[in-house]
Amino acid sequence: MTTLTPRNKRIALLCAISFLNLSSVALAGEMKNADSTSTTQNKIEIKDFAFNPQTLKVKSGEKITWINRDEEPHTVVSVEKQFKKSTALDTDQEFTITAGVPGTYTYFCSVHPKMTGTIVVEK
Amino acid sequence: MSDYISHDHEHDDIDRRGFLQCMAWAGTGLLWTVSGGVLASRTLAQIAKAGEPLRATDLSFLQISDSHIGFSKEANKDVTATFQIALDRINAMPTPPSFLIHTGDITQLSKPEEFDTFDQVLKSCRTKDVFYVPGEHDVLNDGGKLYRERYLKSVEAKGSGWYSFNKNGVHFIGLVNVLDLQAGGLGQLGDEQLEWLEADVKGLGSSTPIVVFAHIPLWAVYPQWGWGTSDSERALGYLKRFGSVTVLNGHIHQVLQKVEGNITFHTAMSTAFPQPAPGTAPSPGPMKVPAEKLRSMLGLTSVQYKQGKTALAVVDSNLS
Helix, strand or coil, X not given: CCCCCHHHHHHHHHHHHHHHHHHHCCCCXXXXXXXXXXXXXXXXXXXXXXXXXXXXEEEXXXXXXXXXXXXXXXXXXXXXXXXXXXXXXCCCEEEEEECCCCEEEEEECCCCCCCEEEEEEEC | CCCCEEEECCCCXXXXXXXXXXXXXXXXXXXXXXXXXXXXXXXXXXXXXXXCCCCCCCEEEEEECCCCECCCCCCCCCHHHHHHHHHHXXXXXXXXXXXXXXXXXXXXXXXXXXXXXXXXXXXXXXXXXXXXXXXXXXXXXXXXXHHHHHHCCCCCCECCCXXXXXXXXXXXXXXXXXXCCCCCCCEECCHHHHHHHHHHHHCCCCCCCEEEEECCCCCCCEHHHCECECCHHHHHHCCCCCCCEEEEECCCCCCEXXXXXXXXXXXXXXXXXXXXCCCCCCCCCCCCCCXXXXXXXXXXXXXXXXXXXXXXXXXXXXXX
16 A cells, blocks of 8 residues: 655646646647747746756746757756657757646756756646 | 876876866877787877887777767867868878777767768778767657667667677677666666676676777766766676776767776767866856867877776877
8 A cells, every 4th residue: 555655645746737738738849949039938048057947937828938058959858748848959949838737847858867947837 | 288198097086187188189089909908099190190000910999979060169160070180080090990989979969961971971981890879969859760770780789779799809888878868867778778788798708808888978977967877887887897898988078087996987089079177167068169279189098908907007198
């Protein structure tokens, strides 16, 4: 019998969020170049092998855009596979998703996995 | 500054002056020779300059790394040209090496046209046999499918592309540590590859010289920058009984060496651009140097060790 420790509860919650995402298309990814017009306020800059800010709070339905300012390619990949991963972003390339179901989403760069970040989606 | 730097590798400390000099080199390759149980390295320019022919019984091979074809920024706007220079050095050798080893990051962004350019330039090399392992830049968007289709034709590769082969009594092992990386982690070999490695070396006598090559260093060079492999200890555990193990890596674009028991670790320079010494910059990545200095930063490294001894003689010098 598995005890419901806080960690297990969190995993269960993440699983639930993940399941909900399948039906609600919570986080849809899109890629574009930096020079195209963008209306999003939620920007995460990738610089010096770090996501900045490392934790970003957004409201459900808002867009989140990462932009790579390094000369190295980076990716944005959900740890729990909760949203579509980006392809490798070259310098000044952007990746945008739309925040869906409230919850905490952790992500990392699959090329440089030391790089991690968190998105907190609120109602 | 002296052209020559000697390291006493009985200690694990890295000579800082030598380190800083080594890290600035680019556009070169290392020649490895195996002769009578002694494995040594020296750079191509040194070989070409000295005109030292190899004996017929010697096994010589060459390590090139991190060509990053497709990179075109300030640190080196023409990485194809510096890759070509490295090949020219190989072609100028009095006795060509038996084969080349490329320790990954063939391309910058895993693009088919970048692989095409690499292949096209490589055609000018007199040495035709090349053994590859992938860098993270070669497997960016497809998990390494394109890389495997192109670069594993002459070997019996398993899993995501690891393999072994024998040459002149030396057992070579090419490992993949750039795939399925975990959040917060380092390079990774994975259980399947480790089990294969254990079985691969099981039947070998302990006196068989072993050469392991992989992209990301198989020792903790600087984990803060991801310069290490999380499960490399397990791999090295399978190799501890061998009298001579040489581990060749790329990824960090600078020469570093370390000796641990009978295992010698060595990282190679890039043919594209240098990277900062660990901890000397906000992050890893291409290091800008004056354009006119890039070619003069070609370097040479001479390394010798004998089976069963931990002492490693290293002589490095730049070419200016």
